[in-house]
Amino acid sequence: MKIRPLHDRVVVRRMEEERKTASGIIIPDSATEKPDRGEVLAAGPGKLADNGERAPLQVKVGDKVLFGKYAGTTVKIDGEELLIMREDDLLAVVEG
Amino acid sequence: MKIRPLHDRVVVRRMEEERKTASGIIIPDSATEKPDRGEVLAAGPGKLADNGERAPLQVKVGDKVLFGKYAGTTVKIDGEELLIMREDDLLAVVEG
């Protein structure tokens, strides 16, 4: 199933993070706050500015992004939980 | 009865989803949260931008769409419950 986000929205898959305590114990994700980073799976065409033109988004498919903990709406696609949020909820792109 | 949504509104028929538990038991819809997807039955001409021009909507009749759980107003047309919402309440179009 293919998703086409509208306007300035993006589809993001959360990147689960292994959290290790100092002594190396892996903390299962649920015990920690929801990770605030993920990968862009699809990006909309951008929001319409007042002058009727569309400003392209600053992120593209494949970008690793940081976002606010409570950003976005959860949807289930082919059994997988994904996030749909506005580009404005994205804080930064993480490279390398 | 034909509905002509105004400005940036769309008419959506909720797509009931068969929810199966792991053991295959079909969960009647009422037991689960209202499905957050549906089909566009009618689309308005778009919202008037500040410059007085109308920006056409990004969705069209027949599109399968995702929307926020509490989006839209319920209306009864020819005995059927339909949703009328703004395009901005739509998250994405789902294809395939």
Added chain:
Amino acid sequence: MKIRPLHDRVVVRRMEEERKTASGIIIPDSATEKPDRGEVLAAGPGKLADNGERAPLQVKVGDKVLFGKYAGTTVKIDGEELLIMREDDLLAVVEG
């Protein structure tokens, strides 16, 4: 008495609906939620856009319209209760 709504307002007469239960008993209107549809009796010239021009309304006198349950202000004209609301409170025009 003639009413001339201002800017983007419209005057609407609620259309009472006969609600019948399955067994054909007519439910008096008061027992059900207020009907959310009506007929446009008068329409304003439209709202002034930022560029100083007036965008004409999308509805005209005689249109059957759907609106939110709590939309509009009730006024009494020649003893009849009518609703005055903004076009933005109207969801759609119903034809046929």
Added chain:
Amino acid sequence: MKIRPLHDRVVVRRMEEERKTASGIIIPDSATEKPDRGEVLAAGPGKLADNGERAPLQVKVGDKVLFGKYAGTTVKIDGEELLIMREDDLLAVVEG
């Protein structure tokens, strides 16, 4: 004393209405909700649009108008209570 309302404001004198019950008893005004109609005594030059031009008001001195029950600020001029409100608080002009 002459009042010159500013920008998009208007001065309105409430029109007291004789309310009669079915059996013809006149209900003193205080017993009913404040009447929601009145006469325009003075009108401002209109609000400044973003492009720096002033859009003239749609009402003029002498118009009979309908307004929301709680609209406007009460001021006492020469011992008479008048209402000053924005044109946007006016719902419609009543003619005839």
Added chain:
Amino acid sequence: MKIRPLHDRVVVRRMEEERKTASGIIIPDSATEKPDRGEVLAAGPGKLADNGERAPLQVKVGDKVLFGKYAGTTVKIDGEELLIMREDDLLAVVEG
């Protein structure tokens, strides 16, 4: 000490009003609500519109004005309590 209000602000001196009861007893001001009128002592150059131009105010020094009861900020200048408010808090100019 001279005050130069900024942008769309004005400096107003409240005009104390002798309030007399029907039988002529003068009500000291404190016993009644704060008077809602005063005289303009200084007026700013006006607010910057979106197009970068300044729209001059509609009031000038010496105008008698009506304003909302709770409008403005009280400041003490040379021992006298004055009000600084935005022009938008002013309802009308009173002449004669």
Added chain:
Amino acid sequence: MKIRPLHDRVVVRRMEEERKTASGIIIPDSATEKPDRGEVLAAGPGKLADNGERAPLQVKVGDKVLFGKYAGTTVKIDGEELLIMREDDLLAVVEG
């Protein structure tokens, strides 16, 4: 340490005021409300208007200004408590 306020912000040093009671007793500042005046130590370049141009501020370094009691954020620079606020929090310039 030099401070360069951003956009439409200004840096203000509160002007402590000797408050004397009628009998000449000097009230230490803390006992009275925080003074609402001060001196501009630094001013930003102004806010970006919608048309992308910067509108210069109406105040400059050295101006004595009046501001709302709770305006601004307190910062400590070289051990001194200063206020940083937006120009819009300033009410007027006091001269003489």
Added chain:
Amino acid sequence: MKIRPLHDRVVVRRMEEERKTASGIIIPDSATEKPDRGEVLAAGPGKLADNGERAPLQVKVGDKVLFGKYAGTTVKIDGEELLIMREDDLLAVVEG
């Protein structure tokens, strides 16, 4: 790992401050309010203005900045806690 903040956002590393009491005792940071200053590590391209153009930020990498105590979102990058905030949360640049 390199961070590319979006639009008008900046990445800031908080500058821990040695706080000494009068008698020279160093107050561990946690005992005092969070410091409100830091260094800009990365800056976005600026926000899109209504006319579709991007207004460059007023701060650059390496600037020492003051910001509101509760500004920004904390993110962990390579084990270090950094702040991502909008330029509008920055109060001033501190030089020297």
